[in-house]
Amino acid sequence: MIATAALTALLCLSVWFDVRSRRIPNLLTVAGLGAALVLRGLLGVSALVEGVEGAGVGLALALVPFALGMLGGGDVKLLAAVGGFMGPSRFLGAFLAIALVGGVLALVEALRHRAGRKTMSRSLAVVKNLALFGRVGYRPTLESEDAMTVPYGIAIAVGSLGWWVASGGAL
Numbered sequence: 001m002i003a004t005a006a007l008t009a010l011l012c013l014s015v016w017f018d019v020r021s022r023r024i025p026n027l028l029t030v031a032g033l034g035a036a037l038v039l040r041g042l043l044g045v046s047a048l049v050e051g052v053e054g055a056g057v058g059l060a061l062a063l064v065p066f067a068l069g070m071l072g073g074g075d076v077k078l079l080a081a082v083g084g085f086m087g088p089s090r091f092l093g094a095f096l097a098i099a100l101v102g103g104v105l106a107l108v109e110a111l112r113h114r115a116g117r118k119t120m121s122r123s124l125a126v127v128k129n130l131a132l133f134g135r136v137g138y139r140p141t142l143e144s145e146d147a148m149t150v151p152y153g154i155a156i157a158v159g160s161l162g163w164w165v166a167s168g169g170a171l
Contacts, residue, residue: 006035010031011160013028015153029078036085054086093167097160102150
C-alpha cells in the first residue's frame with residue numbers, strides 16, 4: 001500500500017513536471033529511487049538487492065535511446081526509479097507496457113498534426129539507420145528542428161502504473 005502510494009506520487013509529479021516544462025527534476029527522480037530502495041530495504045536484503053537490480057535494468061534499457069537522442073535524461077532517471085520499485089523481472093513487463101503506451105501517444109500526436117505519412121516514413125528511416133549502424137537513414141534527436149515529441153513521462157506513468165496494478169501492486 002505504501003509502495004503503491006509512493007510510486008503513484010512519483011509518477012504523477014513526474015507527469016506534471018514533464019507536461020508543464022518538458023523536464024523531470026533530478027530531485028524528484030533521485031528521491032523516488034531512494035524511496036523505492038528504502039521501502040525495499042525494510043523487507044530485507046534480498047528485496048533491496050532486487051530493487052538495485054531493477055534500477056540497473058531500467059537504466060540500462062534507457063541508455064541506448066538516450067544516447068541516440070531519442071529520450072531525455074529525466075526519463076532515463078525516472079525509468080531507473082520505476083525499476084527500483086519493481087525489481088528486474090517486473091520491470092521488463094512494465095518497460096514493454098511503457099513502450100506500447102509511448103507508441104500510441106506518438107501515433108496520436110502524429111495524427112493530431114496530420115503528419116501520419118511523414119511520421120511513418122521517418123520511422124522506417126530510423127529503423128534503417130539503426131539496422132545499418134548509422135551509415136544510412138534519418139537519425140532524429142529531441143533537438144531536431146522538425147522533431148515531433150511527446151512528454152514521455154506520460155507513457156512511463158501509464159505503462160508503469162498499469163503494469164504495477166496488473167502484476168499485484170506490491171513490492
